[in-house]
Amino acid sequence: MYDTPKAVSESPRSEPPESAPIRRGLALRLWQVAAILCGLLALIACAMLGEYFANRSVEARERLIGSELAASVDRILTGAVTRRQNDLAALAGRPCDEIWRPLSQLQTYVTYVRAIALVANGHAYCSSGLGRIDVPLSLYAPPNSASVTLELLRETPFQPGVPVITLYRATGNDTGVLYVIDGEYISDTLAHGNGYGAQQSALSIAGVGRLNDHGIFIPATQPQDRGTTRVASSTWPFSIELIASQTFVSQARWKYGLLFGAIGVLVDALIAAVYLLAFAPRRLLLSAVQRGLRQGELHVVYQPIVDMASRATVGVEALLRWHSPKWGNVSPAVFMPEVESSALLGSVTRFMLRTAAAEMSRYAPALPLRITVNIAPKDLERKGFVAEILSVSNEMPSGISLLLELTERFLLSQNPRTVAIFETLKAHGIRFAIDDFGTEHSNLDLLSRFPFDFVKIDRQFVRQVDIGGAELITGIVSVARHFGLQVIAEGVETEAQHTALRDAGVPFGQGYFYQRPLRAQHLARTQATAQGAAQTHPDTPSHATPR
Structure with missing residues (x-):
């Protein structure tokens, strides 16, 4: 019904093989499927990229906040063990009755500490706040060959239920200085991260536990929340664990979702434009045939x-x-x-x-x-x-x-x-x-x-x-x-x-x-x-x- 007129030397009927339109139709469908798949893959890829960059942005913000908090805690701890350290070291090992008053005076120069205790023969024997005491050093600091030992405690014998951080600095073979820092100072410092996009933060010491920004001690046996970012201190053996606020996470996802969503739409529009341009002659030809049918051509x-x-x-x-x-x-x-x-x-x-x-x-x-x-x-x-x-x-x-x-x-x-x-x-x-x-x-x-x-x-x-x-x-x-x-x-x-x-x-x-x-x-x-x-x-x- 649709043979092709040829030159005089040829036969009048030259129809394309039936397999040609079938192959052409199949090729057209394959191109359509390919264009649709490319569009879907572009959207999926952009969605994944948006999620990836949003997570990267959240993680970067968490690391920035964690680094700032770690630096603040570093200053507290370093300031505690370095101020009047020589004067305090000179008192260690001497009788408490002789050095209690100078010890109390020196403690006033050391910020963020609740008390300073002198240690001899494995026992804390003199406190800047209580005077003569007799408490095993092992209750405050584990045996350690390091010159300065850091420890996080759920409580002390003198104030049950109040977390503290202890610093023990050895001054001799059997003497040293013990610093007891109130955990409330640390939790207050951690709470500053909330103003910069942190939902919760905590100071963590491996194998011991965590002190969060509400002043609550969490033992190491309790599992860590998923999605927590950890930033280690460069000076002391602790790390800051941080989770960004849902508000900041939502903002980051909206930001990168919209950005890469727009990119995906543009890519899809480009794919559609290329497809339409590639098959525009076919559409124009079919439109002309349809018009020819209507107009008697x-x-x-x-x-x-x-x-x-x-x-x-x-x-x-x-x-x-x-x-x-x-x-x-x-x-x-x-x-x-x-x-x-x-x-x-x-x-x-x-x-x-x-x-x-x-x-x-x-x-x-x-x-x-x-x-x-x-x-x-x-x-x-x-x-x-x-x-x-x-x-x-x-x-x-x-x-x-x-x-x-x-x-x-x-x-x-x-x-x-x-x-x-x-x-x-x-x-x-x-x-x-x-x-x-x-x-x-x-x-x-x-x-x-x-x-x-x-x-x-x-x-x-x-x-x-x-x-x-x-x-x-x-x-x-x-x-x-x-x-x-x-x-x-x-x-x-x-x-x-x-x-x-x-x-x-x-x-x-x-x-x-x-x-x-x-x-x-x-x-x-x-x-x-x-x-x-x-x-x-x-x-x-x-x-x-x-x-």
Whole structure:
């Protein structure tokens, strides 16, 4: 129904293989799927990048706050052990009664400490606040070879339930100074992080526990919260554990989510633009075909199919033509592959069927005639296709039957829907033909599995029939007869081809040698003239003037 007019030396019917539009349609769908997948991947990638950079931003903020808090605690601890350290070291080991008052005075110069105690022989024996005491040093600081030992305690014997940090600095073999720093000073320092975006913070000593910004001691056995950032002190053996506030986290996610979301939308827009630009010619072509249908630019021509023995016309093939006011005559090879892979196929097929029915009714021939209409692979998939065919068949004049020409390559696998279509249409007198038989993907098994009526030999074999290729034609004819099929040779261009095909047993032929495709009214006049000549000169072969 959509063959391509060729130069004089070529056959009038040059349809693209049915597999071409299928491959083109499949390629189009693959490109569409690829474009959609690329768009989705771009959005997913941007979402992941937004989440990644938001987390990086939150972590960077937590590390900045943690570093500032660690530096503040460093200053507290370092200031405690360095102020008046020589004077305090001179008091260690001396009797408490002699040095209690100087010890109390020196303690006032050391900030953030609750008390300073002197240590001798493993016991704290003199306190700046309580005077004479006798407490094992192990309650405040574990044995350690380091010159200064840091410890976090849940409480002390003198103030139960109040966390403290202790610093022990050895001043001799059996003497030293013990600093007791109130945990409230540390928790107050940690609480400053809340003003910079921290939700909670804590000072942690490995294996001991944590002191949070509310002054609560948390033992090391209690699991750490997920998502905690840890910043270690560069001076003392502790670290700051920090979790950013939900407000700051939400702000960071919104910020980077919007940023990378906008990038994702721009990338998707770019992908869509590239896709639309790449397939813009196809859209424009399909729009032009659709407009041509509405404005009557498309029409149908008919090429006779003749009896090889008598050269009498026994049928015609309906062929689609498009004359565009803008582009002139447009080859079906240009637009039909795109039409067959689009939603426009149904409209084009209906136009062909209805036009053929109407014109054959108006210019009905005197003799019985078969009218052949090509159907594309996707036509069989359309809802209502069977009803369309039956409606057109019922509109045909008496003596005219409908033959649907279908490529064999579409029916490589049998399926219930195809079988049902064949059975329904065959029951109503519709006949079927395999187009371009013998070309790629041929499958003889189809001839036994589907009720075809005709086999059309491709023109590439017809061209060789008079130069040594008659044996192949004979083989195809034998196969067709075995399955009860009749053979039509398309693309017959010379007397020699006609004779060779007839001698090979081909019953029907089609090509420029017999008649070019014509409009229905011109074909009717030509056939009338040919019939008149045959009646006047019965011994003259009845066929139109060859090229």
